Amino acid sequence: MAGWVRLYKSIVDHEIFTDNVGFRLFTFLMAKAAYQDGMKINDYELKKGQYIRSYSKLCDDLAIKKGRGLTKFTRAAIKAAAERLQAKGMITAEETEYGMLWTILNYSKFQGSEVPANENKAAEKPRVPQPKAEDSTSFQKIEDKYVSRKGSLFLSAIDTAAIKRIIEAEIPLDDVLTWIDEIFDQYKPKFPGDKINSFSYCEPIIHERWAAKQNPVPNSNVSEFRPRRSVQENSFAALEEYAKEKGITMG
Known part of the structure; x- marks a missing residue:
C-alpha cells in the first residue's frame, strides 16, 4: 500500500x-x-x-x-x-x-487522477487549457471559505460550477469572502437541521450585492434644496395679494 x-x-x-x-x-x-x-x-x-x-x-x-x-x-x-x-x-x-x-x-x-510516471509523452493528448493562476487561487480561497462555513469536505459539481461563475463575473475576492460569511451569519433556519447545502444558494445573493455596490440607489428622503424667502419678501408678497383682492392699485 x-x-x-x-x-x-x-x-x-x-x-x-x-x-x-x-x-x-x-x-x-x-x-x-x-x-x-x-x-x-x-x-x-x-x-x-x-x-x-x-x-x-x-x-x-x-x-x-x-x-x-x-x-x-x-x-x-x-x-x-x-x-x-x-x-x-x-x-x-x-x-x-x-x-x-x-x-x-x-x-x-x-x-483526483494520477498520471503514470512512465507515460509515453509522445502519445499524450492535447492538454486542456489551465485556468489562470489568479483564478485558481480565487477558487481555492472561495472553496475554503465555503466548506469551512458549511462544515463539509467536498464540493459538488453544482458548487464547483457556481463558484466558477462568480469568478468569471470578476467580483472582487474580498467582497465574495465577506458576503459568504454574511450569508451564513444571516441565514435563518426554517426547521431544526435546516442549513445552506449548496453554493448555488449563495451565488444569486453575491450577484445582487455586487450589483447594488456598483449602482447604489440614491437616498429618496433627500429633497431638492430651495432657498427660503426672507421675511421682507414674504411680507411684500402678502401685501400684493391683499391689494389685488381689494382692487387697490399699488404704485
Missing part, C-alpha cells in the same frame, strides 16, 4: 476533526482504499475507493498507543463512528462474506 493520498486542508475545520474515532476511521479507510478498479483483497475485486475490513480487525488497526501498551476502541465505538460518517455522506458500509465493504464516497473527485 505504498504511495500517497490527498487530504483537504479544510478537514481541520470540519466537525469530523473533533470526532476521535470517526476521524481516525475515515483517514485509515482513505489511506487503505483501492486507488483503481480491479484491486483484490481475499479474491474480492474492489472498485476505486473501496476497502474490506472487519470491525474486529479495525479495533486493532485504530488502536492508540498509551504508555507501553495499546488502547483499542470497542467494536460498538467504531460502528457508531461509521454510522456518523455515513450520515454525513462520507462513506458507505456493506456486509459481505469477506467482511465489511467500505466505500469512500466521491473518492475519485477527492483524490
